Amino acid sequence: MRVVIAEDAAMMREGLIRLLADRGHQVCAAVPDGEALLTAVAEHGPDVAVVDIRMPPTHTDEGLRAAIDIRRDHPATGVLVFSQYIEPRYAARLLEGGAAKMGYLLKDRVADVADFTDALARIAAGGTALDPEVVGQLLRADRPGLDMLTLREREVLALMAEGRSNAGIAASLSISTGSVEKHVAGIFAKLDLPPSQGDNRRVLAVLAYLRS
Amino acid sequence: MSAMATVGRTLTAFATAPFTRRARAELVYLVIVAPIGIAVPVGALAFLMIMGFLAPGPAKPENVSFGGLAAGALVLLVLAPRLARRLGSFQRRLAARLLGERVAEPPSFRTGRGVLGRLDARLRDGAGWRAVAYLLLRVPVAVLGLYAVEYWVTGLVNLSYPFWWGLFRNHQPDVHLSPVPFLTPLKSSPFHIATYPGTLLVFAAGAASLLVAPWVTRAVVLADRWLIRNLLGPGSLTQRVRDLEQTRAQAVDDSAALLRRLERDLHDGAQARLAALAMNLGLAKEKLGDEGPELAQIRELVDAAHQGAKDALGELRDLAKGIHPPILDTGLPDALASLALGSAIPVQVTAEVPRRPTPAIETIAYFCAAELLANAVKHSHATTITIHVAEPSGWLLLIVTDDGVGGADPARGTGLSGLAHRVGTVDGHLDIASPPGGPTRVSIRLPPHA
Numbered sequence: 001m002r003v004v005i006a007e008d009a010a011m012m013r014e015g016l017i018r019l020l021a022d023r024g025h026q027v028c029a030a031v032p033d034g035e036a037l038l039t040a041v042a043e044h045g046p047d048v049a050v051v052d053i054r055m056p057p058t059h060t061d062e063g064l065r066a067a068i069d070i071r072r073d074h075p076a077t078g079v080l081v082f083s084q085y086i087e088p089r090y091a092a093r094l095l096e097g098g099a100a101k102m103g104y105l106l107k108d109r110v111a112d113v114a115d116f117t118d119a120l121a122r123i124a125a126g127g128t129a130l131d132p133e134v135v136g137q138l139l140r141a142d143r144p145g146l147d148m149l150t151l152r153e154r155e156v157l158a159l160m161a162e163g164r165s166n167a168g169i170a171a172s173l174s175i176s177t178g179s180v181e182k183h184v185a186g187i188f189a190k191l192d193l194p195p196s197q198g199d200n201r202r203v204l205a206v207l208a209y210l211r212s
Numbered sequence: 213m214s215a216m217a218t219v220g221r222t223l224t225a226f227a228t229a230p231f232t233r234r235a236r237a238e239l240v241y242l243v244i245v246a247p248i249g250i251a252v253p254v255g256a257l258a259f260l261m262i263m264g265f266l267a268p269g270p271a272k273p274e275n276v277s278f279g280g281l282a283a284g285a286l287v288l289l290v291l292a293p294r295l296a297r298r299l300g301s302f303q304r305r306l307a308a309r310l311l312g313e314r315v316a317e318p319p320s321f322r323t324g325r326g327v328l329g330r331l332d333a334r335l336r337d338g339a340g341w342r343a344v345a346y347l348l349l350r351v352p353v354a355v356l357g358l359y360a361v362e363y364w365v366t367g368l369v370n371l372s373y374p375f376w377w378g379l380f381r382n383h384q385p386d387v388h389l390s391p392v393p394f395l396t397p398l399k400s401s402p403f404h405i406a407t408y409p410g411t412l413l414v415f416a417a418g419a420a421s422l423l424v425a426p427w428v429t430r431a432v433v434l435a436d437r438w439l440i441r442n443l444l445g446p447g448s449l450t451q452r453v454r455d456l457e458q459t460r461a462q463a464v465d466d467s468a469a470l471l472r473r474l475e476r477d478l479h480d481g482a483q484a485r486l487a488a489l490a491m492n493l494g495l496a497k498e499k500l501g502d503e504g505p506e507l508a509q510i511r512e513l514v515d516a517a518h519q520g521a522k523d524a525l526g527e528l529r530d531l532a533k534g535i536h537p538p539i540l541d542t543g544l545p546d547a548l549a550s551l552a553l554g555s556a557i558p559v560q561v562t563a564e565v566p567r568r569p570t571p572a573i574e575t576i577a578y579f580c581a582a583e584l585l586a587n588a589v590k591h592s593h594a595t596t597i598t599i600h601v602a603e604p605s606g607w608l609l610l611i612v613t614d615d616g617v618g619g620a621d622p623a624r625g626t627g628l629s630g631l632a633h634r635v636g637t638v639d640g641h642l643d644i645a646s647p648p649g650g651p652t653r654v655s656i657r658l659p660p661h662a
Binding site for chain 1: 476479480483484485487488490491492493494495497498518521522525526529532533538539541542546547549550552553554555556
């Protein structure tokens with residue numbers, strides 16, 4: 001994968017470069033602000049951009065705005081924004097234009113290297129990676145229909161909304177992929193969602209439902 | 213008998229007045245301050261003149277540069293309050309030392325942020341401008357002070373006449389010398405004397421003016437003391453309240469700015485380091501793999517360190533968010549929307565805030581909304597909550613309503629009374645309408661700035 005990094009904290013930036021290089025990815029550019037990020041993405045056309053939300057000059061939502069710009073101007077590039085905080089408002093802004101090739105994670109998640117690189121790969125492949133916190137907030141809002149789900153089905157739904165594949169869900173819940181498929185079918189039937197082929201489209205359907 | 217004694221005491225007091233410590237102190241005071249009092253307006257005028265005639269060419273009225281004059285006046289305007297404060301504090305100390313007139317210090321000057329803020333703070337420095345008023349009103353008092361000093365000087369000079377008359381006027385009887393003028397503080401020498409007995413008259417006049425001198429001095433000093441008390445002290449109650457309000461606003465703003473900086477320092481410092489540390493530990497953990505019995509122990513240790521770093525990150529995040537929620541930097545509507553999206557009960561947010569209040573006010577509004585939301589979720593059993601923020605007539609209005617069971621009482625529990633306290637720090641208002649059975653409506657009004 002070819003990756004561009006935008007992160008203003010030098011230590012974090014160096015760490016990310018090392019981590020990604022270690023996993024065999026190519027870091028085309030590592031920049032400290034949103035402006036430079038847009039230039040780097042235009043120049044290198046990476047598979048994924050990893051973007052910190054709070055960057056100079058205002059240290060508020062530069063990364064988020066840059067991410068939305070990248071999606072508009074470079075649809076081939078996936079964007080993973082990450083931050084020290086999960087702000088539901090930012091998640092909503094990010095998902096307004098759809099969840100494909102998008103990710104929003106807490107910075108903490110980078111520490112679980114396998115999960116993080118897995119999320120990057122999903123985004124590059126057109127999928128989604130949402131932090132469990134974001135999903136938790138989506139599921140918390142009282143939605144008619146959700147109370148029809150069993151506890152296990154809600155767990156599966158949450159993991160689906162995070163963007164995980166059947167195999168990922170199975171590993172996470174320590175159940176077989178077969179039972180995951182069964183649960184997924186049950187959820188789609190109960191929520192009256194059209195059955196979707198492929199993990200990515202399935203995620204989008206779930207997110208569209210949760211955000212409706 | 214006692215009347216006689218009173219008269220006697222009064223006469224004695226009158227006769228010894230010139231020799232008292234108090235008279236001496238007051239005289240010294242006038243001698244020191246009169247030149248300063250006159251020098252201040254003269255200095256200011258001279259400065260303006262120099263600025264006015266800075267343009268090349270002879271200093272004729274038609275060559276006066278109005279730009280220079282205006283620049284000079286501006287400089288004076290900006291510098292005057294600070295300079296006046298300094299002179300005023302010198303004056304206060306002198307009055308305390310020599311006159312025993314102890315006046316409390318005015319509130320100290322609080323500077324603003326940025327060039328414009330500093331300029332604004334200077335121009336609105338109430339105590340500074342009162343000190344300027346003192347210096348201006350003191351000019352006539354200083355002139356009167358010189359006049360009072362003149363009583364002493366002429367008194368002493370006149371007393372000396374009989375003593376030097378014999379030395380300088382021991383001429384032959386047929387030589388005619390012009391008469392010698394004798395001084396009076398009233399007008400320039402209307403009286404002249406030509407003979408030795410005349411000097412006794414001058415002596416008497418000198419004694420009289422010395423007897424009067426301490427009272428003239430005292431009158432002038434009293435006027436000055438009155439000015440000092442009223443203009444160099446902390447000021448009237450109204451003024452004092454205004455000063456306190458200003459100081460409080462500054463304190464509220466300062467603390468908001470401090471908390472914001474603290475959060476940013478945490479974010480850029482400790483949080484970033486910890487995230488990088490956790491990332492490196494995560495990488496190390498993966499590198500260790502699962503094989504080798506001696507690696508198992510190391511793996512366990514790295515595992516623990518990794519988990520510890522992640523836990524610390526979480527705790528630090530909660531702490532930093534409690535200090536200052538970073539999303540507030542993008543504005544109150546965004547922050548409230550974020551709050552609403554994270555709520556377990558659906559929340560409708562409407563926000564119309566065309567003009568942003570100061571950060572301190574936004575922070576108070578945000579934490580109030582967060583607290584009210586948490587209260588509603590915990591106690592109200594509501595199905596919907598609404599948050600409405602608007603800015604009618606310049607004040608920020610925050611209304612949080614829920615369709616729950618009501619019965620919210622600030623007397624019970626610390627949450628609502630804590631809010632009232634928080635709102636009170638900026639003279640805001642908190643109204644709670646929560647009849648048993650609901651609905652609950654809490655409205656908070658906050659000024660646009662602290």
